[in-house]
Amino acid sequence: QVQLVQSGAEVKNPGASVKVSCKASGYTFTNYAIHWVRQAPGQRLEWMGWTYAANGKTRFSEEFQGRVTITSDTSATTAYMELSSLRSEDTAVYYCARDTTGWFGYYDYWGQGTLVTVSS
Amino acid sequence: QSALTQPASVSGSPGQSITISCTGTSSDVGYYNYVSWYQQHPDKAPKLMMCDVSKRPSGVSNRFSGSKSGNTASLTISGLQVEDEADYYCSSYTTSGTLVFGGGTKLTVL
Numbered sequence: 001q002v003q004l005v006q007s008g009a010e011v012k013n014p015g016a017s018v019k020v021s022c023k024a025s026g027y028t029f030t031n032y033a034i035h036w037v038r039q040a041p042g043q044r045l046e047w048m049g050w051t052y053a054a055n056g057k058t059r060f061s062e063e064f065q066g067r068v069t070i071t072s073d074t075s076a077t078t079a080y081m082e083l084s085s086l087r088s089e090d091t092a093v094y095y096c097a098r099d100t101t102g103w104f105g106y107y108d109y110w111g112q113g114t115l116v117t118v119s120s
Numbered sequence: 121q122s123a124l125t126q127p128a129s130v131s132g133s134p135g136q137s138i139t140i141s142c143t144g145t146s147s148d149v150g151y152y153n154y155v156s157w158y159q160q161h162p163d164k165a166p167k168l169m170m171c172d173v174s175k176r177p178s179g180v181s182n183r184f185s186g187s188k189s190g191n192t193a194s195l196t197i198s199g200l201q202v203e204d205e206a207d208y209y210c211s212s213y214t215t216s217g218t219l220v221f222g223g224g225t226k227l228t229v230l
Contacts, residue, residue, distance in 0.1 A: 035219075037221075044123060044209065044221055044222070044223050044224045045158070045160075045166065045209050045211075045221040045224070046221065047211070047218065047219040047220065047221055059217055059218065060218075061121065061218055061219075062121060062216075062218070063121070095165060097165075101154075103213070103217070103219075104154040104156075104171075104213045104219075105154070105156055105211045105212075105213060105219040106156055106168060106171045106177075107158075107166070107168055108168060108177065110165035110166065111165070112165070113165060
């Protein structure tokens with residue numbers, strides 16, 4: 001069965017970086033893009049970007065330009081999202097999700113979410 | 121990219137119908153039919169309820185329907201059930217090749 005399993009919760013100081021992983025199984029990893037979506041406590045969903053392992057392409061929200069790096073390792077069937085220069089407003093649950101279409105935002109499977117807390 | 125505009129809350133009684141609107145611009149909702157809707161229960165990951173404006177993924181009840189007019193998409197839930205109580209988010213692909221979510225709507229089933 002399709003599964004996306006994310007790395008565990010993180011606590012970071014302001015200014016630090018965090019890297020969240022998303023291990024995919026149960027399907028051909030290179031056939032689907034992986035997107036990253038975050039949700040601050042009590043707030044809306046916020047799209048961050050996607051990576052398509054088949055060709056290594058990525059796309060990011062302008063909100064995170066320069067601070068986010070999204071990569072994938074086809075041999076490990078794992079996608080990664082790294083966010084730098086963390087600030088308190090980056091405290092959120094970060095989700096990875098599989099897009100059935102590539103980039104139109106139709107997510108049929110989600111990871112369990114990774115809570116990132118930014119606090120001094 | 122500004123968030124798509126949704127009402128903060130809607131409510132209805134069991135058996136009734138409700139509609140949630142999602143207003144964007146001519147660069148997202150109004151340009152493409154790549155509009156989707158998600159249902160999110162507390163502390164759970166979102167679940168895809170509608171794609172391509174009005175297509176239900178396999179397993180989604182036919183009580184859910186979608187439509188679009190101009191820059192506004194809508195999700196209608198008929199025959200409200202207690203388990204429909206959740207947060208609902210719309211999403212749209214944009215002319216910039218990015219995605220944008222709505223602000224979310226809390227549905228209360230009275």
